[in-house]
Amino acid sequence: MNIIKKLMSSGMSIVKKPEGSEERIAEIEAHIDLAHNLAKRGDIEAGILQFKVARSLLLASDTSKIKAAIDRENSIYGKESLSFEQRARELSSESPNRTAVIISDSLGLPRGTADSTHDATTFELTHSGLVLAGLQKKGPARVQALCQRFATTEFVLNVVRERADCQNADVLIHIGLNDCVVRMFMNNQRIALGTLSPELRQKIVGFSQVHRNALIESDFDHTFTPLPVFKERLEEIVTLARSKGARSVGLATIIQPALKYASKTTQMAWNFARYNMAIYDVAKSLRCHLIDMHLLCWERGTAAHLSTDGMHLSAAGHRLMADTYLKAVGFPPASQN
Numbered sequence: 001m002n003i004i005k006k007l008m009s010s011g012m013s014i015v016k017k018p019e020g021s022e023e024r025i026a027e028i029e030a031h032i033d034l035a036h037n038l039a040k041r042g043d044i045e046a047g048i049l050q051f052k053v054a055r056s057l058l059l060a061s062d063t064s065k066i067k068a069a070i071d072r073e074n075s076i077y078g079k080e081s082l083s084f085e086q087r088a089r090e091l092s093s094e095s096p097n098r099t100a101v102i103i104s105d106s107l108g109l110p111r112g113t114a115d116s117t118h119d120a121t122t123f124e125l126t127h128s129g130l131v132l133a134g135l136q137k138k139g140p141a142r143v144q145a146l147c148q149r150f151a152t153t154e155f156v157l158n159v160v161r162e163r164a165d166c167q168n169a170d171v172l173i174h175i176g177l178n179d180c181v182v183r184m185f186m187n188n189q190r191i192a193l194g195t196l197s198p199e200l201r202q203k204i205v206g207f208s209q210v211h212r213n214a215l216i217e218s219d220f221d222h223t224f225t226p227l228p229v230f231k232e233r234l235e236e237i238v239t240l241a242r243s244k245g246a247r248s249v250g251l252a253t254i255i256q257p258a259l260k261y262a263s264k265t266t267q268m269a270w271n272f273a274r275y276n277m278a279i280y281d282v283a284k285s286l287r288c289h290l291i292d293m294h295l296l297c298w299e300r301g302t303a304a305h306l307s308t309d310g311m312h313l314s315a316a317g318h319r320l321m322a323d324t325y326l327k328a329v330g331f332p333p334a335s336q337n
Contacts (some may be wrong), residue, residue, distance in 0.1 A: 021062040025196065028054045028061060032203045039211060048218050051207050055185065058192040058204075065195045070188055081148040084109060087123040091132060093140030099169040100135060100329075101144045101246075102128045103156050105178050107255075107312055108147035119307055120315040127313070130322030131172070134334035144169070150187055152179045152224045153233035160240050167245035170329045173237065174252035174293070174321070177311065179225035180275035182216045182265070184208040186224070213266040220271065231278040238286045250289035250325055251279050255297050257310040289328040296320055 031054035039047035059066060102108065110126055112119025123129045128145040135141030146159045156175050160166065185193065185208070193201050208215060216222075225233070238249050256272045276294060283290040297305040297317060305317035313321065323333035 021065075024057060025061050025200070028057050028196075029200055029203070031057070032200070032207060035207055036203065039207070044211065044214050045218075047207075048211065048215060051204075051211070051215070054204060055189060058185075058189045061192060062195055066188070066192045069191050069195055073191055077149045080109070081146070084123060084128075084147055085145050088128055088132065088143045088145035091123070091129070092142035093136065095140055096142035097139045098135050098141045099144070099165070099167075100131055100141070101146065101164045101166060101169045101171045101241075102131060102174075103159060103164065103172070104147040104174040105151035105155075106147070106149040107174055107177065108145070109149065111307060111312055118314050120313065120318045125315050125318060127318040127321040127325070130319060130334040131325060134322060134326040134331050137334075138331060150178055151175065153230055153237065154225070157233050157237050157240070160237055160244070164241070164244070166241045168247050169245075170248045170250070171241045171246045172250040172252065172289075172291070172325055174291070176230070176254040176275050176279065179230050180223060180227075180254060180271060182220055182271060183222055183224065184212065184215060212264070216266050220267070227274060227278060230275060231282060234278065234282040235286065238282060238288060248289060248329060249286075250291055250328060251283045252291040252321065252325075253279050253294040255294045255302075255306065255311070255313075257306075258302055260310070289325070291321065291324050291328065293317075293321060293324075296324060 031050050035047040035050035035054065037047075038044075038050060108126060108128060110119075110121050110123060112121050114121055120126045123145070124133070126145075128143055128147070132141060132143040135143070144165055146164060148155060153175055156173055160171075164171070184205075193204060196204075221227075234251070238251075241249050253276045254272055256269055256276075272294075280290065282288065297320070300320060302310070305314055305320055306312065307314050307317075319335050323335055326333055
């Protein structure tokens with residue numbers, strides 16, 4: 001039963017859907033105000049249903065403004081990704097004996113300020129750069145680095161299909177963090193929030209912050225990628241890369257954050273673990289290299305190997321990823337002279 005039907009069956013009134021953007025925004029505000037009032041009266045379940053109606057209307061609030069905001073953000077992240085790929089191309093050998101294709105979300109990209117001694121602030125300090133350096137110790141080599149913020153298995157499948165040069169390449173894929181996290185808002189809904197007034201935006205975001213765990217408990221599949229789809233895509237990605245001539249495929253696990261982060265999100269460890277189990281299953285059944293970054297980072301210490309946000313890799317984390325992967329494909333660690 002969808003949200004509207006649930007509300008109708010409960011006897012609650014539904015605001016008739018208006019046509020103009022101002023009216024649609026007023027409708028969103030009516031639903032979120034009702035959500036807050038219901039929650040204050042102790043009817044959290046009914047409040048959550050009203051919140052979900054408000055959330056479902058976000059993309060209709062001002063379609064032209066939202067489209068411009070989505071295009072603007074996609075352009076920024078696309079340029080960052082292309083710049084990273086270009087740097088890999090510049091440092092790669094012209095006639096390589098060995099090639100690697102490395103695909104990831106923001107965990108593959110540089111982060112932190114230029115003066116940071118903890119974070120990987122340049123291409124050369126990321127695992128893409130370190131894998132390239134490690135391969136080049138044994139001769140001419142090339143890395144194609146295809147990494148983008150907010151990337152999911154959908155992104156990976158598309159780039160393997162359309163852009164990745166897999167012929168005779170070792171392919172490393174680190175994906176899943178964006179797929180598995182239970183979301184308060186889908187990506188375009190998040191962007192749409194930014195087009196609303198600060199007051200209305202705070203009403204919506206504030207409800208999600210106060211009732212975060214109840215919202216998660218109400219729908220564990222409110223993710224970018226439901227678990228069955230995640231596993232199917234991983235299998236398709238591996239099969240496709242091999243059909244395009246990949247000499248090997250490696251899958252890296254999702255790194256679970258520390259308890260101080262997980263305590264704010266109910267069942268986070270369970271949710272991450274079930275997506276990691278899908279990675280384990282696909283790696284085993286399709287005979288891929290398994291780079292278990294979750295276990296490696298916890299074994300070696302997350303404080304050293306993760307950024308201060310508890311999610312992304314630090315410079316040491318990138319070295320750990322690169323060294324483990326290089327060993328898996330028969331090369332000495334990049335950190336070894």
